[in-house]
Amino acid sequence: MQGEIIAVGSELLLGQIANTNAAYLSRQAALLGVDIFRHTVVGDNKDRLRQLLIEALSRSEVILITGGLGPTKDDITRETIAETLGIPLIEDETSLLHIRQFFQQRGIAMSQNNQKQAMIPQGAVVLRNPSGTAPGFVVEKDGKEIVVLPGPPSELRMMFENSVVPYFKEKCQGEEKVILSRILKFWGIGESKIDEALSDLFEAGSNHSIAYLFQNCEVQVRITAKGKNSNEALRMIAGVEKIIRARIGKYLFGADDDTVAEIVGRELKEQKMKIAVAESCTGGLLGSLITDTPGSSEFFEGGFITYSNDAKQSMVGVSKKTIGEYGPVSQEAAAKMAEGAAKNSGAQIGISITGIAGPGGSEKDKPVGLVYIGLYWKGKTYVEKHLFMGSRERIKYSAAITALHVVRKFLQSGNHF
Amino acid sequence: MQGEIIAVGSELLLGQIANTNAAYLSRQAALLGVDIFRHTVVGDNKDRLRQLLIEALSRSEVILITGGLGPTKDDITRETIAETLGIPLIEDETSLLHIRQFFQQRGIAMSQNNQKQAMIPQGAVVLRNPSGTAPGFVVEKDGKEIVVLPGPPSELRMMFENSVVPYFKEKCQGEEKVILSRILKFWGIGESKIDEALSDLFEAGSNHSIAYLFQNCEVQVRITAKGKNSNEALRMIAGVEKIIRARIGKYLFGADDDTVAEIVGRELKEQKMKIAVAESCTGGLLGSLITDTPGSSEFFEGGFITYSNDAKQSMVGVSKKTIGEYGPVSQEAAAKMAEGAAKNSGAQIGISITGIAGPGGSEKDKPVGLVYIGLYWKGKTYVEKHLFMGSRERIKYSAAITALHVVRKFLQSGNHF
Numbered sequence: 001m002q003g004e005i006i007a008v009g010s011e012l013l014l015g016q017i018a019n020t021n022a023a024y025l026s027r028q029a030a031l032l033g034v035d036i037f038r039h040t041v042v043g044d045n046k047d048r049l050r051q052l053l054i055e056a057l058s059r060s061e062v063i064l065i066t067g068g069l070g071p072t073k074d075d076i077t078r079e080t081i082a083e084t085l086g087i088p089l090i091e092d093e094t095s096l097l098h099i100r101q102f103f104q105q106r107g108i109a110m111s112q113n114n115q116k117q118a119m120i121p122q123g124a125v126v127l128r129n130p131s132g133t134a135p136g137f138v139v140e141k142d143g144k145e146i147v148v149l150p151g152p153p154s155e156l157r158m159m160f161e162n163s164v165v166p167y168f169k170e171k172c173q174g175e176e177k178v179i180l181s182r183i184l185k186f187w188g189i190g191e192s193k194i195d196e197a198l199s200d201l202f203e204a205g206s207n208h209s210i211a212y213l214f215q216n217c218e219v220q221v222r223i224t225a226k227g228k229n230s231n232e233a234l235r236m237i238a239g240v241e242k243i244i245r246a247r248i249g250k251y252l253f254g255a256d257d258d259t260v261a262e263i264v265g266r267e268l269k270e271q272k273m274k275i276a277v278a279e280s281c282t283g284g285l286l287g288s289l290i291t292d293t294p295g296s297s298e299f300f301e302g303g304f305i306t307y308s309n310d311a312k313q314s315m316v317g318v319s320k321k322t323i324g325e326y327g328p329v330s331q332e333a334a335a336k337m338a339e340g341a342a343k344n345s346g347a348q349i350g351i352s353i354t355g356i357a358g359p360g361g362s363e364k365d366k367p368v369g370l371v372y373i374g375l376y377w378k379g380k381t382y383v384e385k386h387l388f389m390g391s392r393e394r395i396k397y398s399a400a401i402t403a404l405h406v407v408r409k410f411l412q413s414g415n416h417f
Numbered sequence: 418m419q420g421e422i423i424a425v426g427s428e429l430l431l432g433q434i435a436n437t438n439a440a441y442l443s444r445q446a447a448l449l450g451v452d453i454f455r456h457t458v459v460g461d462n463k464d465r466l467r468q469l470l471i472e473a474l475s476r477s478e479v480i481l482i483t484g485g486l487g488p489t490k491d492d493i494t495r496e497t498i499a500e501t502l503g504i505p506l507i508e509d510e511t512s513l514l515h516i517r518q519f520f521q522q523r524g525i526a527m528s529q530n531n532q533k534q535a536m537i538p539q540g541a542v543v544l545r546n547p548s549g550t551a552p553g554f555v556v557e558k559d560g561k562e563i564v565v566l567p568g569p570p571s572e573l574r575m576m577f578e579n580s581v582v583p584y585f586k587e588k589c590q591g592e593e594k595v596i597l598s599r600i601l602k603f604w605g606i607g608e609s610k611i612d613e614a615l616s617d618l619f620e621a622g623s624n625h626s627i628a629y630l631f632q633n634c635e636v637q638v639r640i641t642a643k644g645k646n647s648n649e650a651l652r653m654i655a656g657v658e659k660i661i662r663a664r665i666g667k668y669l670f671g672a673d674d675d676t677v678a679e680i681v682g683r684e685l686k687e688q689k690m691k692i693a694v695a696e697s698c699t700g701g702l703l704g705s706l707i708t709d710t711p712g713s714s715e716f717f718e719g720g721f722i723t724y725s726n727d728a729k730q731s732m733v734g735v736s737k738k739t740i741g742e743y744g745p746v747s748q749e750a751a752a753k754m755a756e757g758a759a760k761n762s763g764a765q766i767g768i769s770i771t772g773i774a775g776p777g778g779s780e781k782d783k784p785v786g787l788v789y790i791g792l793y794w795k796g797k798t799y800v801e802k803h804l805f806m807g808s809r810e811r812i813k814y815s816a817a818i819t820a821l822h823v824v825r826k827f828l829q830s831g832n833h834f
Contacts (some may be wrong), residue, residue: 012439012443012456013443013453013456014444015445016440016442017630018439019436023434030431037465038458039430039436040458042454046530048455104759136584154807207428210427213434283708283713284700285705287704287724290700291813294809294811301725304722306703307719308719310763311719314762315721315762373714392709396705416770
């Protein structure tokens with residue numbers, strides 16, 4: 001099935017927020033066998049939405065629409081769809097009850113405006129909204145499926161998983177066709193090298209394709225395959241993956257939703273070790289990334305944000321002499337910080353970051369982006385020197401991700417520096 | 418002028434990344450007087466892009482196109498535009514020279530594929546790309562401006578600021594018309610209260626509109642105005658802003674690009690004070706947010722990531738007794754953590770966060786999302802209790818942002834708890 005996504009909202013057109021709903025819906029639609037070939041954003045404007053709906057109905061079998069279901073006058077999606085399809089809106093009693101309860105439970109008076117959120121095109125399948133007031137709905141018209149979902153991402157996602165997936169699964173029984181994709185994640189290999197190694201694979205067959213993306217110093221290679229069913233698609237993906245692994249497998253560190261932080265967490269748990277951090281230019285970002293993984297208290301002890309020179313001395317024992325001779329951004333300081341992180345917290349492993357995030361703060365021989373990453377284990381330290389490019393936030397992020405890869409490589413190599 | 422944005426890239430359609438370029442370009446276009454009324458994403462597909470270009474040319478005066486200018490076979494934007502407009506591509510010598518130099522400087526052999534990046538539609542204005550290989554260009558056709566930019570956000574942004582802005586400024590001399598917007602940021606006021614206080618203002622005049630958005634516990638109210646020139650638009654915005662301030666000004670904390678972290682930084686610098694953190698469930702995120710502000714070493718000492726109970730004892734002096742009696746997530750622990758953060762780092766102010774980020778870890782009377790935030794100054798501590806909703810990452814973020822607001826309110830109130 002061919003589909004498209006329409007997002008309604010002036011906040012998107014004004015650039016106040018990015019269209020993350022379209023990205024989410026694209027990924028989900030593929031799993032249901034709906035091949036998304038267009039995203040469109042329009043403002044909260046009846047005429048423009050109507051025109052776009054007419055276009056979309058002429059070319060797509062599935063139309064996913066998000067946004068504009070709120071209670072205010074701005075919100076015109078519901079009415080515009082009903083008008084364009086020539087279907088009257090009727091009040092859905094269950095939805096109205098749900099909206100009333102939503103406000104009651106919160107001890108807030110329900111505004112008159114919220115009542116219109118219970119209006120649904122006649123004959124539509126209502127999609128319940130457990131985390132908000134606006135129900136969604138699916139209308140069928142001339143064999144096309146028009147799925148309408150609220151704009152807030154958390155409401156949209158819950159509704160999609162709870163209601164839209166079962167709806168489509170039931171519809172598509174028998175005529176299964178799915179698109180699946182798998183992402184392989186690489187570290188330490190550049191764009192030109194990927195190109196060289198995989199160029200013949202980019203010439204996609206009709207039922208599979210590969211593409212790559214550089215993100216946060218990591219390279220993601222995406223394999224996409226279409227099949228009559230999941231098994232067929234998965235078999236195709238496995239075939240391509242095998243070839244890729246044979247060529248550049250040594251740079252592979254994960255797949256799909258794997259993050260380097262999670263992988264580090266898993267390895268630490270397996271080896272029954274805990275880690276501690278000492279962060280200067282990243283200001284705590286590395287610790288924050290490590291603790292994005294649920295259950296991180298099993299392998300993360302904590303650490304020190306040694307932003308000032310005083311903090312480097314008092315918290316992790318970088319001596320005044322070291323700072324005076326080599327500076328706070330140096331191999332020597334990074335080594336001492338990693339050691340102090342471990343010893344002063346009781347963790348087995350210490351990881352440190354010290355660098356110049358910019359835009360100011362550069363010195364002779366020490367440009368913005370210069371970062372030292374230190375690793376301590378069993379009395380030994382290891383330090384890597386890096387030069388990252390980009391904005392302050394980008395340099396911080398690159399440094400933290402790189403530090404995680406330093407730990408990952410150490411843990412996965414049988415604890416060799 | 419009416420404009421639209423087209424992004425080309427299968428990675429967008431597959432949902433691998435969100436279309437942040439469209440958000441950026443929308444904001445920038447408004448400043449040049451171009452009113453964006455549609456965003457569209459299509460894949461790297463010649464037929465679909467051609468069809469979309471024909472549609473866009475029929476309805477928009479300005480078309481901003483991004484993506485698909487790379488060296489690989491996938492990248493079809495350049496050729497498709499030239500074909501659709503009926504303009505031949507010719508090699509631009511300066512661009513070719515730039516691409517050659519780009520590789521030379523990096524000591525990498527230039528691939529034959531990169532040569533095609535120097536092909537530009539005849540008569541187009543070439544836009545230089547200081548941070549990448551693909552030049553952009555502007556083609557005029559039947560009075561319409563077609564602006565073509567590379568997909569990587571950093572290249573796109575630099576090119577837009579360096580080349581597209583001056584291009585349009587020169588074009589539009591005399592017939593100035595601009596759209597400006599201003600964002601007012603509020604803390605501590607809910608959606609229904611905003612609605613109540615400002616409902617009459619949402620009924621926009623023809624030349625201005627207001628809208629609001631809840632993001633990260635903060636509320637953003639956006640005022641947008643159209644004027645013959647900047648002065649006229651700014652005068653309109655100021656008029657609306659005055660009314661809003663009169664009604665809910667006490668919740669206002671910033672405007673436009675202000676972040677609470679920056680405001681805290683400014684206040685600390687003015688008062689010549691330094692702050693230190695003690696973070697448990699946020700794992701360093703608060704420190705990371707504080708250090709996103711350039712020059713934060715002037716007001717940020719550093720701090721402690723006291724993730725484990727041992728770390729809470731050894732780093733910031735939360736006693737075994739306190740943890741045993743009240744638990745690590747308690748008012749008592751938060752108070753002691755804030756005190757320890759300040760005293761053990763030498764900063765005047767200590768700020769602490771301890772809570773349950775979930776999804777596991779809840780206990781009787783201590784649900785997921787429960788967070789205590791502590792503030793220490795001159796021998797006194799103050800603790801706030803919060804209950805945040807959502808995912809682990811959302812709870813971490815809400816806690817860190819709320820902690821910054823606790824500090825902001827303290828600093829802005831003449832240092833009263």
